[in-house]
Structures are given as C-alpha cells and as structure tokens.
Amino acid sequence: MRLTQSPIVFIFSLALLSSSCVRKGHIQEFANGTEINISLDSLFTKLESLSSMPNPNSEVLVEINEKIRRTIEHIGSQKLLAEIDAGYKTKKHHFSFILSDDKKIAVFSWPTRLENSGNRIKNIALYHSNDKMVPTSLYGTPIIYNGIHQLKMYDGTTLYLLQGQDSMQQKMLNRVNAYLLKNGYLEETPAFPNNETSIVTNGYSISSKMGPPCSIKIGIKGLKIQLQNVLDSSLAQNSLTFDGKKYVFDKELN
Known part of the structure; x- marks a missing residue:
C-alpha cells in the first residue's frame, strides 16, 4: 500500500524541521569585538561564581565552557580580533587572550574549573587562512x-x-x-x-x-x-x- 501526504502537511512538517535545525544550530552573531568581550566576560563570571560554590554542578560547568568555545570559534575576522584586543587591554579578565602583531594568530586560554576531568585548561587558537580566521587546538x-x-x-x-x-x-x-x-x-x-x-x-x-x-x-x-x-x-x-x-x-x- 502506498502512503500519501497532502502538500500542506508536507510543507508544514518541512517548516518545523527547518525551524528546529535553526534553533539547534543557532550561534549568536556579534556586531563588534566589544560585544564579544562583554559576552565572554559574562560567561567567565558565571563560571567563576559557580566553581566557587560547594559541590558545583559539573554539567553546568561543561555547558558554560561549551558556550565559551562556540563564541570563540565563531570569531571570523582579523577586524574582530583587533577590536577584542583593544578592549581586552582596558580591564582584567578571567581568560587569557594574545594576538600576534600581524593579527594572523590569536590564542584564547582559560581554566575550565573542571579540576577532576583531566581538562583543567582549554586553549583555542585562531589563524588566518583564505581571508578568514580558522579555529584549531594547539599541540601539547x-x-x-x-x-x-x-x-x-x-x-x-x-x-x-x-x-x-x-x-x-x-x-x-x-x-x-x-x-x-x-x-x-x-x-x-x-x-x-x-x-x-x-x-x-x-x-x-x-x-x-x-x-x-x-x-x-x-x-x-x-x-x-x-x-x-x-x-x-x-x-x-x-x-x-x-x-x-x-x-x-x-x-x-x-
């Protein structure tokens, strides 16, 4: 027996699937480096506050670290990195950020506060390739x-x-x-x-x-x-x- 589906039901189902994929894969867009610094500072403040509590929730710590990772890996231009660098130097932060003089390599480093996971520190490097910044892990x-x-x-x-x-x-x-x-x-x-x-x-x-x-x-x-x-x-x-x-x-x- 052949099953059929009306065009209206099919279009509605496709719309739901598309909407679900957009929500699942959504990454916040930032207009400039200042917004990225503000977002990262907010995430790291949450990470520090949670890790200082007795018996912190490890799943929430992992989730915050994942949000930090996604934010950094979505930085796609030298212009954004230069703006991040300018703002980074104006105050203290809970993460380390370095940028080469030619703006072609940047590295973010931070303590994950996951002390018992074997992943105490996280590094993400961004390097310039084909007119965009590419994220990667570092050796060692x-x-x-x-x-x-x-x-x-x-x-x-x-x-x-x-x-x-x-x-x-x-x-x-x-x-x-x-x-x-x-x-x-x-x-x-x-x-x-x-x-x-x-x-x-x-x-x-x-x-x-x-x-x-x-x-x-x-x-x-x-x-x-x-x-x-x-x-x-x-x-x-x-x-x-x-x-x-x-x-x-x-x-x-x-």
Missing part, C-alpha cells in the same frame, strides 16, 4: 598562553613563538612552541635545538621557598631566549640565539 598539554612573538626567517617566512605557563601548587612549567603558517594551516616547526618544536623549563614558582624559580625569557624581539631550569642540570642556565632558521645554544656559536 594545554597551558595558559600569555605571549606571542614573531620574527622573520632567512627565507622571508614568519616564525611565531607562543609562550605560556602552568602552575600546580609550588611547581611551575614554562613552555614556548614554534609555529608557521604554511599552506593555509598552522603547523608546528622544529625551530629549537635537536629539532624540537618546543622548549620547556620545570621548576618552582616565584613564591616558592623550595628553590630558585624556572623561567623562559624572550628578548631582542625574539632573537634571544634565556632559559633557567633548576630541575635539569643541562639547562641550569642557557641562552639561545636565532640564526635566521632556528635557535642554537650560544655556546655552539663560539
């Missing part, structure tokens, strides 16, 4: 990125250094990751000794009384990197110099 364990440096390589390519840190109790981890924008993608590149794509120091925080703090200091517009790593005697105190292609230890230049 997420940390709070707080600096981005760019310098020209010998072939005219731009090298990006993403610098960040993470602290637990009195321990401190510092890390710098090297990236290139290559063939429309953000890719790690072996810019450090031993063809490493990142450098890491482990040690103590400044406030710790257990020993001297570890650190990575980038100076001279990225041409010099100073390492202090109290938990690795081979890197107790070393400096790196950029030779136009990669970083080498200063002692190797002598």
